[in-house]
Amino acid sequence: MFTKLLIANRGEIACRIIHTARRLGIATVAVYSDADRNALHVQLADEAVHIGPAPARESYLVIEHIIEAALSTGAEAIHPGYGFLSENAGFARACADNGICFVGPPTGAIEAMGSKSAAKEIMGAAGVPLVPGYHGADQDPALLQAEADKMGYPVLLKATAGGGGKGMRQVWSAEEFDAALAAAQRESSASFGDATMLVEKYLTKPRHVEVQVFCDNHGNGIYLAERDCSVQRRHQKVIEEAPAPGMTAELREAMGNTALQAAQAIDYRGAGTVEFLLDEDGSFYFMEMNTRLQVEHPVTEMITGQDLVEWQLRVAAGETLPLTQAQLVLRGHAFEARVYAEDPDNDFLPVTGTLAYLRPPAESPHVRVDTGVQQGDEISVYYDPMIAKLIVWDESRERALQRLATALMDYRIGGTVTNLDFLYNLATAAPFQRAELDTGFIERHSALIFHEREQDLERELPLAALALLLYRQQQAAPGGSTDPWSPWNSGSAWRLNEPHAHEFVLHCHQQDFPVSVIQHQDASYHIRSNGRDDILRGQLDGDLLQVEHAGHRQRATLARTEDGFTLYLADGACHFREVRPDTGETDGSGAGSGLAAPMNGTVVTLLVEPGARVDAKTPLLVMEAMKMEHTIRAPVAGVVEQFFFAAGDLVDGGAELLAFSAEEEGS
Template identity: 65%
Template sequence: MKRFNKILIANRGEIACRVIKTARKMGIRTVAVYSDVDRDALHVNMADEAVHIGAAPSRESYLVYERVIAAAKQTGAEAIHPGYGFLSENSEFCNACKENDLVFIGPPVGAIEAMGSKAAAKQIMETADVPLVPGYHGDDQSRDVIKQAADDMGYPVLLKAVAGGGGKGMRQVWSEAEFDEALNAAKREAMNGFGNDDMLVEKYLTQPRHVEIQVFCDQHSNGVYLFERDCSVQRRHQKVIEEAPAPGMTAELRKAMGEAAIRAAKAINYEGAGTVEFLLDQDGSFYFMEMNTRLQVEHPVTEMITGQDLVEWQLRVAAGEPLPLTQEQLSISGHAFEARVYAEDPENDFLPATGTLSFLQPPESSEHVRVDTGVRQGDEVSVYYDPMIAKLIVWDENRDTALQRLAKALSEYRISGMTTNIDFLYNLASCTPFRDAQLDTGFIEKHHAVIFHDSQYEVEKDLPLAALYLVLEQEAEAQQNAQASNDPTSPWHATNAWRLNEAHLHRFSLQFHEQEYEVAVEQLASGSATRYAITVNGKRIHAQGNIEGNILHANLDGYQLRSTVAEHDGSYSLYTQDSALTFSLVQPDLGDHDAGEGAGGLAAPMNGTMVTLLVEAGSHVKKDDALLVMEAMKMEHTIRAPADGTVKAFYYQPGDLVDGGAELLDFESQ
């Protein structure tokens, strides 16, 4: 069989770099495409050739398949790898490739069309004897019919865009009163994301796990499943941490789900890499959710436990080769996790962030640690695309040791220039419920207090550690200054907080979980090592410690612990065995801020686009009423009334670009 000499990757960022690496390993030349803002991107730098295809918005570049095909023909590429997202499940693009004698590295157009509609997919799966969740998947899209189906099933229900994916156009509806707002939002998001606002509605299982099966089929009627991934831990219906194999999976259940996934693939004459997603209930029953006709973001965990390069499999199958292995030759070795590192603010409902990666230092790669990324230090995370910075993948012989690897690697990840979710990921991976694999799709909401460490106990436990670090850091800095000065013994270099006839006392204002706390640190009489008395919320503890590089050694009332320290953008993260403690030192308020700042209006939480205004100027509204919808990084954000009052004026109209922090409307509280 003749392999490809040159392929074009119709994507950007991490997945484009991922495909280029395997193509290079196989001796295949690569062509990248790029938009205006990606002119100097990593995937452009890595490829052998690159072609500009348009402006920054994806609808003017990466989604314009005519330009992608023109770039392939211009450079002599024989095939196109679509990656995931963008054009990867676009049947028109797949068809256009065929018409232009280009191989689409993915399934045939019929398979994409069959799974492109969730409603049609359900009907195909029912015929193929694949278990389905109860729901309505009909053609009548009137509001009354969909609502009646939801009422008949009983709440909660899940509204899903039939052409959707990645959590877009999806809403949980917990009561009849929420139905209309949820339906309108889901339809609007679906139309913006997929150009199709048809919906289906399903019974919402309250404690399911999200378990998906990786399937692969070739052009010779062979099909295998490469076992399962557990993707239950999600926010906004998007995966956060994935792992393989799924915890608690029996051989019998794995076989049953794998064979059901193969039946699903065979039912649509599938070729290439695909993922069949299931909801796994507590009693072991499982239900078909959807089939993604592409490579998944989380495919590396499957690669780590099987030792197979799934992109290489894709390229071989697309070239007409048979599958490299049979089902009997595939086996599982060890356990793997993938954590998605995002520019976002977990403390603010995971709001996407933008900015420049002023400092970027991932953990060192090894046989246990892998980092898949599409950015470098100095690159910008823009409003135009998904805010994922990297995928951190770890592997070890079992789940416990792999989880230890994940926590350690996260504690070694250094990013400055924007808010990220690294500390959140560390807390999630370190918390007891996750270590015990108490997984379901509501994991983050259910264990919010544990993950975010927002109890009073956490304040009293963690802030003394923060205060000790700050005192020791001041001490080390003063000693360095003294050694560099002409008079090292000068009293101005003293670090003991000396005051005449008073205790030697340091006072800090620390911000922790968006609240300020006063912490007092008294330096006690020195012995072999300096001792401190630290007071938080009236509770006093004794502490000693020292800093070695980025490691803090601490003794708090006889309890000794070792933590890793990271300083970034004026804040600090201390990674202990149980959590990531993130705090900042509050500077004194000198009264030079604008007292009227923010009065009378509501500010945009991020850079984005105005989608729709939900009320008219002059309207009287109640607290929490939805006022407008913004979109950023492929996610919608609803701005709600902070109190009862009147919307006096809107400053932006649908389609307008809005800068983060810009005042959106004039609002007068009642």
């Protein structure tokens, strides 16, 4: 076994590898950029080496800097984690050339699976079932569209060098093809330096099921069950689980053996994941093979009781696999939810900010939190905005899902917008609980997940109003003043000979609602909102809200967030905030016109010329941040007068990107 290991990565996965290495008695070396000087992975490692400026292309992606750090510290092996250089054959080759063990597959296996087109050819020759598609080298746009037309729409454009949903577009008609192809090629080129695309038939209701495989250097191979990763946004996974719901022993064996067949076709070594599309009729098709550890590997660890990073290190050190297929035992069910700094209500755009308050749920045999950040850390524009992976386990899917909902409700993050309430709504949605899964789940059930239905509003708005009022009174309670009888310490809205009345405006369900609350002497509250009158009773004890409405008593948890509150109910989370009165301080310049930068990021390209007349929704420019592209479109028909930034410029979120004149009606 190695005595010193360098981790060529950052954040959560670097911390994850360090924990296993320390348990095995292996010294660790971290690498860090300017932005990560005080990062958690740097603090946890035995040594740390600076490798360059904040942008990944100048630090974590510079092979020479990584190799130099390993040589200077005497590291015998390098673990690449996932992302960055983990599937870079040139990096694996550089490790070998310098006498350093690369904790991953052979260079040939990485090269074979590095191109999705080449991988399809290899898998097809090995008898692995493939989705119908075009995987050829000729990239003439007319040919690609002809192939798409031949397959029939919808089709899926995918970057051959891609991963993580980058360089991928669904195309639903021939009219959309050109624009989608250009966008996918541009994103692929920016992310991977390669704009080569493949075109596949898009299955309308498939499940994304992947199989974890492991092979050693002694001819042994094993599959460690499967994971269902169907629930995705922007082709990126949100909640993963293992084992896949509804999986029969026969189908598991068929998919597992096919995955091993795929691995053996490229003489694979170490940890790999073979991804399949599982159709409604039980047929499955090879999608791609990731020649590295997956982000969602913890759910496999939870149901097998195995440490997959330890397996990687042992295989890389020349040992045999710890188990045979017959010895593998599966137990229980596990979920992983990815906690991100992103705004689900704004197309999941990533956001930056400082983690001013961070309280994850308590860890136990049932709850695990894998993270690379701590309170006070900054969510940077330079890297993926993942805050943590929340993993839960229990004896059954139903019980594990209850664990997940409770853990999400207990998670507290302040200082940035997160997807916690979105994850909670997803985990508690009835179709998800029934395991009615496919890759279009979020889009199909968006009204349910985002609580856009009228019945959700009618139920949640009065509860939110009561929660806000009780929170105000809780904060105004005696304790902050030396005079407990001071009227300034009261939040009861007391008036002489008048009912205690409160009026405010709540932003809830993406709308503003005037709310009136009259507090009666019998501790009941008359709430008037959205044309309804409700009588509620309730009390707030810490963050626990107990409320009675129309004879129905229920409990909820109230969490203070960066931009308001989240009320966690049994069947979903309600996010709301108080709308402050307009004091006339805004300039009315239309900052919300949609022409401001939605996030900190980089301008990728300008799509029209200054002075151009454009129709509504015409793409004007493309921004990129945190591995995600965002297109700015014309809000209405008009003229683009001037761009304030050029391609390559860094832009702060909220900055005006261009001058735009709306076209007058009838002109």
